[in-house]
Amino acid sequence: MDPNFFRQSRRLFLGTMAFGAAAFAAPGAFAEELVRTPRQTEGPFYPDKLPLDTDNDLLIINNSITPAVGKVTHLSGRVLDAKGEPVRNALVEIWQVDNNAVYIHTRCPNQEDRDKNFQGFGRFLTGSSGEYYFRTIKPVAYPGRTPHIHFKVRKGTKDLLTTQCYVKGEPQNARDGVYRGIRDAKARQSVTIDFAPIKGSRIGEVAARFDIVLGFTPES
Ligand SMILES: [Fe+2]
Numbered sequence: 001m002d003p004n005f006f007r008q009s010r011r012l013f014l015g016t017m018a019f020g021a022a023a024f025a026a027p028g029a030f031a032e033e034l035v036r037t038p039r040q041t042e043g044p045f046y047p048d049k050l051p052l053d054t055d056n057d058l059l060i061i062n063n064s065i066t067p068a069v070g071k072v073t074h075l076s077g078r079v080l081d082a083k084g085e086p087v088r089n090a091l092v093e094i095w096q097v098d099n100n101a102v103y104i105h106t107r108c109p110n111q112e113d114r115d116k117n118f119q120g121f122g123r124f125l126t127g128s129s130g131e132y133y134f135r136t137i138k139p140v141a142y143p144g145r146t147p148h149i150h151f152k153v154r155k156g157t158k159d160l161l162t163t164q165c166y167v168k169g170e171p172q173n174a175r176d177g178v179y180r181g182i183r184d185a186k187a188r189q190s191v192t193i194d195f196a197p198i199k200g201s202r203i204g205e206v207a208a209r210f211d212i213v214l215g216f217t218p219e220s
Pocket of ligand 1: 043045145148150
């Protein structure tokens with residue numbers, strides 16, 4: 001593997017962060033335009049047994065040198081309250097299938113095909129900017145579902161929101177029952193995000209941004 005890989009990823013991440021910060025320089029300035037992120041089903045595959053590693057890099061488990069298979073994706077965004085203010089100390093959790101469409105859940109079919117190098121689940125605790133970041137793979141479809149990434153946001157012992165995000169331009173979205181279940185077009189749009197190619201990436205990395213807007217201000 002290219003020895004500069006991680007350094008480059010880090011730089012790209014910081015670049016993305018700077019862009020995000022500039023776009024939201026005035027806190028709450030766009031509050032009237034914010035669309036609440038719709039609640040969606042948790043589904044049956046929130047890990048029944050958490051992986052040994054639960055950090056925000058789903059491509060590498062602990063100190064393994066073999067990364068997961070899939071399209072490398074830098075997934076970031078902010079957790080915001082109803083007024084557009086960042087929510088700090090929010091624990092953002094994601095889980096998704098590996099490139100062979102298998103969850104790490106023990107009751108998910110085809111466990112024998114599972115990519116043992118994919119973490120399948122990750123966590124990130126937001127700071128004062130409300131920002132989170134994961135390095136993962138671009139989601140793939142599995143029988144009955146269009147590609148998606150599951151999200152759960154907690155603060156302390158409270159569950160704040162469970163939702164999913166989707167790939168913009170994915171033809172299978174239109175046939176997906178959970179996706180279609182979001183009746184409001186703006187709400188649906190708010191969970192349908194661009195997985196945009198990163199210019200100059202020699203391994204075809206993409207960047208995706210998903211802001212999570214809570215319908216309330218959680219207690220601190
Ligand atoms: Fe799912």
